[in-house]
Amino acid sequence: MNRLHCLGCGQAAYLRNDWCTRCQAPLGFSTEQWAFMPLDAAEARGERPCAHRDTGLCNWLVSAGDPHVHCLSCRMTTCLPALGRPEVDQPVYWLELAKRRLLLSLRELGLPALPGETRLPLRFAFLEDLPDQPPVMTGHAQGLITVNIKEADPRRRLDEQLAMGEVQRTVLGHLRHESGHFYWDEWMNEDPASLARFRDLFGDERSDYAQALADHHAQPRPWDPLQPAGMISRYALAHPWEDWAETWAHYLLMLDGLSEPDTDEAEAESASAQAPLAGDLVRHTELPALLDQWLSRARHGNALNRALGLPDVYPFVIDAGVSTKLGFIHELVRKQASSR
Ligand SMILES: [Zn+2]
Ligand SMILES: [Zn+2]
Ligand SMILES: [Zn+2]
Known part of the structure; x- marks a missing residue:
């Protein structure tokens, strides 16, 4: 398995991916899990997409409880x-x-x-x-x-x-x-x-x-x-x-x-x-x-x-x-x- 993979199905995911090529789930990179998570699973944990996701600039997640709208990297x-x-x-x-x-x-x-x-x-x-x-x-x-x-x-x-x-x-x-x-x-x-x-x-x-x-x-x-x-x-x-x-x-x-x-x-x-x-x-x-x-x-x-x-x-x-x-x-x- 790739060091980066979809936590939903195990498929390799690369830095640019914002969806999984096997299970088709939209993906975000969780800095808590240090892995790509299907967005619905991430959101169930309180994580949410970085505000730069809408512009296509970023696929990282903002951690639960973090008051910022941008992820650690974008900040x-x-x-x-x-x-x-x-x-x-x-x-x-x-x-x-x-x-x-x-x-x-x-x-x-x-x-x-x-x-x-x-x-x-x-x-x-x-x-x-x-x-x-x-x-x-x-x-x-x-x-x-x-x-x-x-x-x-x-x-x-x-x-x-x-x-x-x-x-x-x-x-x-x-x-x-x-x-x-x-x-x-x-x-x-x-x-x-x-x-x-x-x-x-x-x-x-x-x-x-x-x-x-x-x-x-x-x-x-x-x-x-x-x-x-x-x-x-x-x-x-x-x-x-x-x-x-x-x-x-x-x-x-x-x-x-x-x-x-x-x-x-x-x-x-x-x-x-x-x-x-x-x-x-x-x-x-x-x-x-x-x-x-x-x-x-x-x-x-x-x-x-x-x-x-x-x-x-x-x-x-x-x-x-x-x-x-x-x-x-x-x-x-x-x-x-x-x-x-
Ligand atoms: Zn997947
Ligand atoms: Zn970001
Ligand atoms: Zn130099």
């Missing part, structure tokens, strides 16, 4: 452009979906993320460029993750990807990356031993950050498919914080990929074929074994794409330097997950 978005325009509604839909996937992953890893769980509240602003205003910059400050909604327009995102010489650029990748900055702020200043280890592995973050980013963006960027040694991406070269955020995003990507079942429905009915929950993987698997599992899966994806004549779906190299950095993140996540 974490504190700023949105005026909806009701296709050029805004579509990108906001993809951003909100990616945000719910991120929240799901963080929760399954055992990491604090939802309102009330973190030192600084984690919030999101999805903004559009406006005439006569400076362009909206994607980034993180004080718990607020800002993303320019043009990142959810595939044509504009591809332009940006090519201009920056990146091998991949996704909305989910942005959110994961910015969540790395968020957790760095949450954890490192409270934990001198981890901060010292961070500086050993990633470098000294006290170098001038604004200048480092300005220098990075000022460099001409010829297309270069090769990854720098010890770094998961070219952007990681910009500053130790960017290296951390890029590596963090990659760690989340791997765990997400490993928690996604790669069996068909019939096979997946047997317990042994269940995809492990990310939290169980983190608790019970050392990083080398986790990388073995992940790279085996990635090789299958690449083989399929090569046969189709498409670029590698996983164009990354995990060398010894990247592996050591991922190992540090793995231990931090373990520590956080077990302290909750």
